Amino acid sequence: MYKVAKIIFKPCKAYVEDIADTIDGILAMLYKTGQISEGWSVEKHDQTYVANVVTTDDDSLNPKYYNQYIFKETENFDMETQIICDDSTASDSCHCLKHSSYILAVEPYISSSPVICGDCGKEIPLYKIPYLYEEKEHYTILNFQKTYQAVSHLWFDSLSDRFTKRQITDFDSQLNKRGADIRNELELKVDKPVYYLLRNPIGGWFEFEKNNESLKACPKCGKELAKFDGRYADKVCCDCRLAFINGEQE
Numbered sequence: 001m002y003k004v005a006k007i008i009f010k011p012c013k014a015y016v017e018d019i020a021d022t023i024d025g026i027l028a029m030l031y032k033t034g035q036i037s038e039g040w041s042v043e044k045h046d047q048t049y050v051a052n053v054v055t056t057d058d059d060s061l062n063p064k065y066y067n068q069y070i071f072k073e074t075e076n077f078d079m080e081t082q083i084i085c086d087d088s089t090a091s092d093s094c095h096c097l098k099h100s101s102y103i104l105a106v107e108p109y110i111s112s113s114p115v116i117c118g119d120c121g122k123e124i125p126l127y128k129i130p131y132l133y134e135e136k137e138h139y140t141i142l143n144f145q146k147t148y149q150a151v152s153h154l155w156f157d158s159l160s161d162r163f164t165k166r167q168i169t170d171f172d173s174q175l176n177k178r179g180a181d182i183r184n185e186l187e188l189k190v191d192k193p194v195y196y197l198l199r200n201p202i203g204g205w206f207e208f209e210k211n212n213e214s215l216k217a218c219p220k221c222g223k224e225l226a227k228f229d230g231r232y233a234d235k236v237c238c239d240c241r242l243a244f245i246n247g248e249q250e
């Protein structure tokens with residue numbers, strides 16, 4: 001369960017750098033390792049600074065999840081963390097010990113982890129996911145999430161409808177090809193099947209029959225979609241590693 005937490009920073013005596021900026025930089029790094037969510041505030045007191053954050057679990061602020069940059073930047077601080085309570089607005093995260101599959105699925109309005117456990121259908125905090133490529137933080141996944149959400153917002157606001165709809169729903173769009181590259185790399189790192197969630201066109205009530213047609217075949221290879229033996233997605237193409245929600249109503 002996501003938690004509301006405090007991180008208390010006490011600068012070492014001789015430390016004269018711009019403390020507020022350094023702390024903000026450390027919090028940005030904790031976001032990139034997947035240890036906290038975006039959107040923090042920092043209180044300034046006489047001798048200390050207190051950051052109010054949302055963290056992903058009881059032990060997710062543990063230094064064992066730091067990367068080398070965080071270790072370096074926190075050298076000049078005595079730090080203490082306190083878990084305050086559950087975050088009432090967050091959903092629970094995955095606590096499965098093993099995952100038989102994963103789904104890479106960016107939700108338009110959810111900024112926590114886009115990596116979903118195929119067994120329980122809940123998100124896996126990014127600090128539990130290996131870094132991709134040669135990275136020392138989750139830069140590529142988080143950057144892709146932001147780009148995907150920006151395109152989604154433009155689509156939902158009906159700005160540049162043809163371009164944005166194609167980016168989200170066409171497997172061959174630049175956005176989805178980037179997602180497929182990340183999926184590929186993630187599968188290499190976790191050594192289990194990883195599916196990329198491809199969204200169906202959402203037509204609402206406009207030309208309902210045409211725009212809400214259930215997918216029966218994979219739009220990429222044309223093979224019949226298989227029922228997904230897990231949670232979160234309904235149908236998958238195992239060959240193309242694509243997943244669909246409501247791909248076909250039973």
Ligand SMILES: [Zn+2]
Pocket residue numbers: 094095096117118119120121122
């Ligand atoms: Zn799970």
Ligand SMILES: [Zn+2]
Pocket residue numbers: 218219220221222223237238239240241
């Ligand atoms: Zn396919």
